[in-house]
Amino acid sequence: MSKLSSEGLEPIFHPRSIALAGISISNPHHWTRVFLEALIEFAFEGPIYLVNPKGGEVKGLHVYRRLQDIPNTVDYVISTVGAKVAPRLVEECANKGVRAIHFCTAGFGEIDEEEGVRLETQLFEASQERGIRMIGPNCMGIYCPESRLSFNPGFPKQSGPVAFISQSGGNAGSIVRQVGWRGVRFSKVVSYGNASDLNESDFLEYVAADPDTDVVALYIEGVKDGRRFRRVLEQAAEKKVVILLKGGVGEGGTRAAAGHTGALAGSQATWDSLCSQLRIIRVYSLEELADMLVTCLFMPLPEGRNAALIGAGGGNSVLIADEFEKRGLRVPSLPEGIRKRVREFSPAAGNIISNPLDYSQTFVEADKLGEVVSIVSRWQGIDFLAGFLDLSGFARGEMFSSWVDAMLEASQRSSKPIAIVLQVGTVPEDMQELLPLVKKFVASQLPTYLSFRGAATSINSMLTYNENHAGRLKT
Secondary structure, X not given: OOHHHHHHHHHHHOOOOEEEEOOOOOOOOOXXXXXXXXXXXXXXXXXXXXXXXXXXXXXOEEEEOOHHHOOOOOOEEEEOOOXXXXXXXXXXXXXXXXOEEEEOOOOOHXXXXXXXXXXXXXXXXXXXXXXXXXXXXXXXXXXXXXXXXXXXXXXXXXXXXXXXXXXXXXXXXXXHHHHHOOOOOEEEEEEOOOOOOOOHHHHHHHHHOOOOOOEEEEEEOOOOOHHHHHHHHHHHHHHOEEEEEEOOOOHHHHHHHHHHHOOOOOOXXXXXXXXXXXXXXXXXXXXXXXXXXXXXXXXXXXXXXXXEEEEOOHHHHHHHHHHHHHOOOEOOOOOHHHHHHHHOOOOOOOOEOOOOEEOOOXXXXXXXXXXXXXXXXXXXXOOEEEEEEEHHHHOOOHHHHHHHHHHHHHHOOOOOOEEEEEEOOOOHHHHHHHHHHHHHHHHOOOOEEOOHHHHHHHHHHHHHHHHHOOOOOOO
């Protein structure tokens, strides 16, 4: 990235002052009100200015009728004004000395109508002519905890080592929430929409040089400049762990991508080849992306693929073993010497002393479970352990609470990496009771998965990534 363009992104990620153009006076659910609520909740340190031709007051803040009426300088404008007046706002921003604009507004090139395309072209040309950087249109913008900048209230306020660049605002918010409660924290999240000016390559180049970012996740529907994107992606992959989720790979998804952000999606084969050549981690769903982020941050790298599975339920023992082996991991049989030692802490009836080790009858007894984990973890035939449980079948009353405490204590006695694998098929009412208990694992920084498949896929992907990058990750 050139010095000029790099500096052009600074007022976006680190604005000194913000104006919300098009603030709604009467509708508390309007997007500008959501942005305002987020900035207030995050205690944004700079001044926040509100603009609406009607004037008035919102949340105790004066509403200016025009941007020019603001007495002080404005770095960054977040706009929800209509598409037809958006180009005029660019002129007003230029006259005010604004350095960057985020257009949340839709109704531009993504609608694939002549008027929308014309307006987006006009918007782009105006911003280029006046030297203003632009995010969007049709996007949610920036979440940067360090700058106390967020597009949604309720996001975590702590920073972390993950950057997420997403063409979709909904997917950006979804990932922050999916992994936020599982302990993942972000350096920067960008929703960039139609990418009329700043696009996926600009933001990827920026975060690849960011010392606060170790892992870069991407949700891409299409790219503006394929050659540049490949070059920037290759450079990023040399410095950071890069995870890519490509949207719009089938016929229906391609149509949806064109209607969503106006993106030209590209073929599945093209993206498969790109990821393979650059040796980046390819995921195929938001859930898989979430699991991969948890793995990168919290799963210590095992020395190999041999897993010991310890949990409860004969049927679930079968299913988790199937998933682990289908995804490329191995579940070796426990040798007789290990099985004999485990039997000292477990009655034969109701338990299956094998691998998987179905410990149903005594799985909530912390002292016994700790001994079993300690014994199994010292076996040289395995590289990591997974404690598993089906929340629908076993998470009742004090039972799940006892298992959580037992697993937490047992994890301290394991000499190998250990993951927590929960099969979440329970009803929402049950999850309200169980979630605080699951968060105990998160607080202890144990990698916590919500499906057998998700755990197996992401752990195997991490091992494959390390093999492809000559041991970049450390055990």
